[in-house]
Amino acid sequence: MKHILLIVVVAVALWSCSGSGVEKPTVTVSLPPQKFILEQIVGDAYDVRALVVSGGDAENYDPSFTNLMSVRNSKAYMTMGNIGFEQAVVDKIRQENPGLPVYDSSRGINFIRGTHGNDYDVDPHTWSSVANVRIMAANMEADMERVDPGRARQFRANLKRFTATLDSLDADYRRRLEPLRGSSFLVWHPSLSYFARDYGLHQIALGGAEHKEVSIPALREAIEEARGSGASVFFVQRDIDSRQAESANERIGARRVEFVPLDYDWMAQMDIVVNALTAKR
Numbered sequence: 001m002k003h004i005l006l007i008v009v010v011a012v013a014l015w016s017c018s019g020s021g022v023e024k025p026t027v028t029v030s031l032p033p034q035k036f037i038l039e040q041i042v043g044d045a046y047d048v049r050a051l052v053v054s055g056g057d058a059e060n061y062d063p064s065f066t067n068l069m070s071v072r073n074s075k076a077y078m079t080m081g082n083i084g085f086e087q088a089v090v091d092k093i094r095q096e097n098p099g100l101p102v103y104d105s106s107r108g109i110n111f112i113r114g115t116h117g118n119d120y121d122v123d124p125h126t127w128s129s130v131a132n133v134r135i136m137a138a139n140m141e142a143d144m145e146r147v148d149p150g151r152a153r154q155f156r157a158n159l160k161r162f163t164a165t166l167d168s169l170d171a172d173y174r175r176r177l178e179p180l181r182g183s184s185f186l187v188w189h190p191s192l193s194y195f196a197r198d199y200g201l202h203q204i205a206l207g208g209a210e211h212k213e214v215s216i217p218a219l220r221e222a223i224e225e226a227r228g229s230g231a232s233v234f235f236v237q238r239d240i241d242s243r244q245a246e247s248a249n250e251r252i253g254a255r256r257v258e259f260v261p262l263d264y265d266w267m268a269q270m271d272i273v274v275n276a277l278t279a280k281r
């Protein structure tokens with residue numbers, strides 16, 4: 001095990017020395033959707049690294065040594081704001097690099113509470129909303145101005161362009177989802193709470209807050225609620241959601257749609273959700 005660790009460390013050291021002096025400065029973020037958002041702001045002026053890879057389970061993630069090195073060598077660390085591992089990362093980094101700026105990308109968002117049991121006070125899936133991503137993009141732009149004031153004009157212009165894209169995306173979703181206002185959809189894990197709020201939809205989470213098996217009585221009750229709700233789409237996270245998600249859906253008969261909430265291509269994942277809900281049956 002020690003050998004493997006050493007090889008990884010050497011590989012990272014070599015990698016970060018390559019590029020013969022034209023190496024880009026790095027900013028580290030927690031999750032791939034944040035990387036997508038920040039890249040819209042910084043363009044190719046920065047190397048943006050995410051601690052969690054797409055498809056992972058952010059709520060049960062334990063950052064590795066190499067990931068911590070990446071944070072330590074960055075110009076800043078931008079947290080998603082409400083993910084469990086972030087405080088541990090900040091605590092560890094603070095010991096060795098007390099001056100590293102740490103910014104919360106989700107500050108100013110109107111949080112949803114109570115969807116994640118006792119594990120989380122605030123629903124951490126803030127990026128499942130176009131409106132929230134607009135706030136996050138503005139936060140990240142302001143933070144980058146602090147990190148690199150010389151590029152402020154460039155960052156502002158990029159933010160303006162990205163905000164216009166988000167506004168037209170939101171308007172498009174609003175128009176298409178308006179006929180569905182008040183209706184329900186199913187998920188295994190409650191990862192679309194903010195999305196549901198934005199468009200007046202009702203999210204029914206069958207599996208609860210953890211990516212684990214739920215008790216038989218709890219599942220039976222959730223299936224009853226699902227069947228009575230008229231919901232016809234069931235969003236599941238491939239590889240993470242429990243096998244129970246499959247057996248539950250056999251009794252519900254909804255259309256199973258796979259999506260990846262932590263995917264880098266945030267817009268493509270939002271499209272998957274909206275397209276599934278608005279598809280002709």
Ligand SMILES: [Zn+2]
Nearest residue numbers: 059189190191
């Ligand atoms: Zn969650």
